[in-house]
Amino acid sequence: xxxxxxxxxxxxxxxxxxxxxNQMSFEVPNGKIVGFLGxxxxxxxxxxxxxxxxxxxxxxxxxLFGGPPxxxxxxxxxxxxxxxxxYKKMTPRSSIAYFAQLKGMSSREAHNRADELLKxxxxxxxxxxxxxxxxxxxxxxxxxLSTLAHRPEFLILDEPFxxxxxxxxxxxxxxxxxxxxxxxxxxxxxHVMEHAERLCDSIIMLARGEKVFDGxxxxxxxxxxxxxxxxxxxxxxxxxxTLAAKGYRAHRDSGDSSxxxxxxxxxxxxxxxxxxxxxxxxxxxxxxxxxFAPDDARLRDVFVKFAGPQAAKALDASAIRDEAA
Amino acid sequence: xxxxFLVFRRDYIGYISAWGFWLGLAALPIxxxxxxxxxxxxxxxTPARYYTVIExxxxxxxxxxxxxxxxxxxxxKQTEALTEGLSATAANPAAISVTAESIPPKFIAVDPPGRxxxxxxxxxxxxxxxxGPDGEKPLFAAIIVPDGDRPIEYWSDNVTVGxxxxxxxxxxxxxxxxxxxxxQNIDPDILRQANDVxxxxxxxKIRTVEEQETTGNxxxxxxxxxxxxxxxxxxxxxxMIFSVIQxxxxxxxxxxxxxxxxxxxxxVRLPQLLAGKLAAVFGVTLTMMGSWGLFGxxxxxxxxxxxxxxxxxxxxxxxxxxxxxxxxxxxxISLVLGYLMYGVIFVAIGSLCDTIQEAQTLVSPLMMLxxxxxxxxxxxxxxxxxxxxSAVSWFPLFTPFLLILRIPTAPPAMEVIAQxxxxxxxxxxxxxxxxxxxxxxxxxxAGISDATDWVKRVIPGLGKAKQTPAE
Numbered sequence: 001x002x003x004x005x006x007x008x009x010x011x012x013x014x015x016x017x018x019x020x021x022n023q024m025s026f027e028v029p030n031g032k033i034v035g036f037l038g039x040x041x042x043x044x045x046x047x048x049x050x051x052x053x054x055x056x057x058x059x060x061x062x063x064l065f066g067g068p069p070x071x072x073x074x075x076x077x078x079x080x081x082x083x084x085x086x087y088k089k090m091t092p093r094s095s096i097a098y099f100a101q102l103k104g105m106s107s108r109e110a111h112n113r114a115d116e117l118l119k120x121x122x123x124x125x126x127x128x129x130x131x132x133x134x135x136x137x138x139x140x141x142x143x144x145l146s147t148l149a150h151r152p153e154f155l156i157l158d159e160p161f162x163x164x165x166x167x168x169x170x171x172x173x174x175x176x177x178x179x180x181x182x183x184x185x186x187x188x189x190x191h192v193m194e195h196a197e198r199l200c201d202s203i204i205m206l207a208r209g210e211k212v213f214d215g216x217x218x219x220x221x222x223x224x225x226x227x228x229x230x231x232x233x234x235x236x237x238x239x240x241x242t243l244a245a246k247g248y249r250a251h252r253d254s255g256d257s258s259x260x261x262x263x264x265x266x267x268x269x270x271x272x273x274x275x276x277x278x279x280x281x282x283x284x285x286x287x288x289x290x291x292f293a294p295d296d297a298r299l300r301d302v303f304v305k306f307a308g309p310q311a312a313k314a315l316d317a318s319a320i321r322d323e324a325a
Numbered sequence: 326x327x328x329x330f331l332v333f334r335r336d337y338i339g340y341i342s343a344w345g346f347w348l349g350l351a352a353l354p355i356x357x358x359x360x361x362x363x364x365x366x367x368x369x370x371t372p373a374r375y376y377t378v379i380e381x382x383x384x385x386x387x388x389x390x391x392x393x394x395x396x397x398x399x400x401x402k403q404t405e406a407l408t409e410g411l412s413a414t415a416a417n418p419a420a421i422s423v424t425a426e427s428i429p430p431k432f433i434a435v436d437p438p439g440r441x442x443x444x445x446x447x448x449x450x451x452x453x454x455x456x457g458p459d460g461e462k463p464l465f466a467a468i469i470v471p472d473g474d475r476p477i478e479y480w481s482d483n484v485t486v487g488x489x490x491x492x493x494x495x496x497x498x499x500x501x502x503x504x505x506x507x508x509q510n511i512d513p514d515i516l517r518q519a520n521d522v523x524x525x526x527x528x529x530k531i532r533t534v535e536e537q538e539t540t541g542n543x544x545x546x547x548x549x550x551x552x553x554x555x556x557x558x559x560x561x562x563x564x565m566i567f568s569v570i571q572x573x574x575x576x577x578x579x580x581x582x583x584x585x586x587x588x589x590x591x592x593v594r595l596p597q598l599l600a601g602k603l604a605a606v607f608g609v610t611l612t613m614m615g616s617w618g619l620f621g622x623x624x625x626x627x628x629x630x631x632x633x634x635x636x637x638x639x640x641x642x643x644x645x646x647x648x649x650x651x652x653x654x655x656x657x658i659s660l661v662l663g664y665l666m667y668g669v670i671f672v673a674i675g676s677l678c679d680t681i682q683e684a685q686t687l688v689s690p691l692m693m694l695x696x697x698x699x700x701x702x703x704x705x706x707x708x709x710x711x712x713x714x715s716a717v718s719w720f721p722l723f724t725p726f727l728l729i730l731r732i733p734t735a736p737p738a739m740e741v742i743a744q745x746x747x748x749x750x751x752x753x754x755x756x757x758x759x760x761x762x763x764x765x766x767x768x769x770x771a772g773i774s775d776a777t778d779w780v781k782r783v784i785p786g787l788g789k790a791k792q793t794p795a796e
Contacts, residue, residue: 015769052591055768071328074591081587088583089339101331102592146588 002066003030005076005154005185010060011050013043020046022209023060028154028187033180035196036189037303038206039314044189045082047206048158052079065154075104078152082159082189084143088132092118092142095131100149110149117145137168144172148179155179157188161195173199191315193299203299207307207314220302225249225268227295228275232263233288239265242285248278266295328593332601337608340572349568350613354620373430374465375457376489377437377445385470385477386434388496389489396492397428432465432489433457442469442480449482468493550642551652551733552705557643558656559702563726566663567695569610570671573602574684577675577763586767595764603668610664651741655729658745663725666752667695669759676766677773687773698726705730718744721751 006028013021021043028034036044049055051062053069065073086095096114101107118127121141131139140163147155157176161169176199180186190196196203196217203220205213213220232239240250253264267278279292303315340346378386401424435457439445447453448464455464466481466489477497479490506516529542580586589598670691678684701723704711715736718727728744765771 049587049768054587054590071594077591079588079591081584081591083584083587085583085585085588087335087339087585088579089343090335098331098335099588099592102328102589143588 001030004028005030005065006051006156006187007063008047008051008060009063011047011057011062012059013046013050013055014058020209021050021057024050024206024209024211025060026204026211026214028185029202030185031180031183032201033176033186033188033199035200035203036187036206037191037193037196037203037299038189038307039191039311039317041314042206042311043209044206045158046209048079048156048187048189052077052156075150076153078103078147078150078155080144080147080155080157080160082162084140086131086139086142086146088130090131091128092123092131092134092138092145093127095142096146096149099146103150103152105150113149113151114145117149121145136163137165140164140168144175148175151182153184155184155186155188157186159190160188161190161192169195193303193315197299205303205306207303207311212306212311213302217299220299223305224301225270227266227268228278229291229293229295230265230267230278230282230287230289231291232265233261233290235261235263237263237287239263239282239285239287242287243267243278243281246281248273248281262290329597329601329604332589332593332598333604333608336576336602336605339576340605340609341612346609350616353617371431372462373433373459374486374489375435375455375459375462376432376466376468377435377455377464378468378470379437379440379445380468380470381472384500385468385493385496388499389468389492390434392492392495392499393430393432397426397430400428432492433459435464437467438464442467442478445480449480451482465489547642550645551649554643555652555729555731555733556702556706558652559698559705559726559729562656562659562663562729563698563702565610565614565660566667566725567692569606569613570664570667572606572609573668574671574675574688575681576602576606577672578678578681578684581676581766582679590768595767596760598767599669599672599760599763602672603665606668607661607664610660651732652729655732655741655745659725659729659748662748662752666722666725666748666755669756669763673759673762673766676763677771677776679772683773695722698723701727702730710734719747721748724748 004027008024008026011021011024012019024043024047036048038044046055050057051064051069052074053062053064062069064070065076067073087098090098093111093114096117097105097107097110100110100113105113115124115127118124123138123141123145126134126138131142134142144160147157155176160172160176164172173195176186176188188195188199200217202216203213204211213223230239240252243250249268249270250265253266269275269278275294279289282289282292300315303311307315378389380386435455437445438448438453438455445464445467448455449467451463453463454461463482465483466479469478469480471478477493479493481489503513503516506513527543530548532540532542580589593601671688674684674687674691678687697717701711701714701717705714714727714730717723718731724744725748728741728748732741762771762776765775
């Protein structure tokens, strides 16, 4: 058993003159859940496709189970692509069995496994319905089951939550945890930080085709300053200027809009500084405070810190597009 | 190999479980039966038509009838010659006796119901029926022969059937010639005798002395069978290839639009996927051919037990011709290479398109180009040695359909090998290029506009290409 099912070494990919992925290096440790985070266009899918040998890097390399991605190593991987689909004229049972057989299962074993998975997912009554007649949610479940059918050691899920309703997102989170408990290593890409916060042991953050952070969740949060969060009932009051005069570093929330009737400010606490002092100083400036709380560290803030506010806006836009879809 | 087989099996089952496949499978036998039945029905139901001749005396009526008698006698003679030719090669020869009297007339003369065209008009327009040997019918035509040098008038409502009019012209020539000889005081019997001494021209085929001793010199059906069979095979190859490659196009478009490529390509290598797909449609081709072959065999066995041996002889000859190694090997190579060449082109086109409409813009010009082999095949029917066919068969895209047409003319072996080699090299090149396009479409999501950009990059001066989008 290798320590790292996937190792990317300086993988670079151009599309024409466009640099899609630049010098991408990371390792996915065995038995861990790793989040691959970044907005649309950050190079997540291209990196994953290079990892699986669907496309070759222009320079650098991808090692799957200690070697190049070849059929024997790919048979140990379950891949759910971002753009996923099913053969419309096949049934869920035959679809799952077909992909399982392509991964090396015998016909009988694959069909038995398909029956088992469909029953677990509550789709046994649709086992022989044509895929074209399934609802979108059912079809997505069948696609996910097809990925798991051959009991892969390593699951690579590209935007698995995309297009799922909250109930199905929760079911998928449970499924990922179950696969992890089974012993599978999981790498999934997402632009929704909350999924990563709930599921991941470690994260890799991407922006503009480059890796900007690679580490555990704790390491990610440790990069953020201690601080407090102050919400003001007026959007016009500039708390940053007034607190700066008293030696505090404050910035307005990047997701805040000038059109709202309130504003949110984050104040970093340097060593020796205290939350109570910040509150007192804010009151003294006459700020219309509506709430005051310790600032919870969020992955989004980590992303802003490493990728910058522009990348964060792209991340938010991706989430909005996903919700609209 | 296992994954190629799995892709093959999935695609193959997908094709043969579709209604379209069974309709296509049934179409050929049904059309063949329908065509044969309709032909026989049309021949048997073509009515004898009535005509009348208005003249002073009966010279024209008699001469026209004599012309028809001679035509029927010629037809009887040709039919007997054909059966004799077949019997010469049959194991159990049996003559079929055909006489002029046994061939029903197409036109029957009746007494004129009037003397002028105005009087005849209601019968010619079908408003009135005239009683004749075949019962009551409209008058098909009236021939009015005026006195003197004025032209003969041929009246009919039907302007497409010209056979009777031609007989009238021939009769007029015969009568004029006879009158000329009489005017020159030459006995008409002498003219008739002069006509009788005219000799027949017998078509013979030059053979080696040994062949001549065993088969004789006369041209028989077995000499013509290879030409007929090669034309049939060429048509069949064209039909087979163009009826099945549509499957590849549709299937690839479906996989692209259903976004299955990424899932497939992490389980199957791209060449394996392509090989499985091509094998599946080739399997469909073989299934169709096998089914039609079984249908033909059934028809043959049915015919063999119920039809006279002479009637089955052309079928035997056809089968023997098919088994000729030069024809059989050329047909097999042409089918395989032709299928591969066109198959991968259609797969490549399909991989660039999300919809059938998109594909049509690329397929339509290609289909128009590929109508040219059909034109060449029709040339071969009138002249198997046509220089046009010889020249066009060197174009590799047409070689699969046209080389087979040249085999019965015994072209030089080196020429055949060169054409087969050129076809094989072209197929390899097309396969290589189409695989690259397929990869671009399947892996990189390239579309028609990207293909256009690529052409612009390759051909300078066509404009600046745009960049391929990432992710």
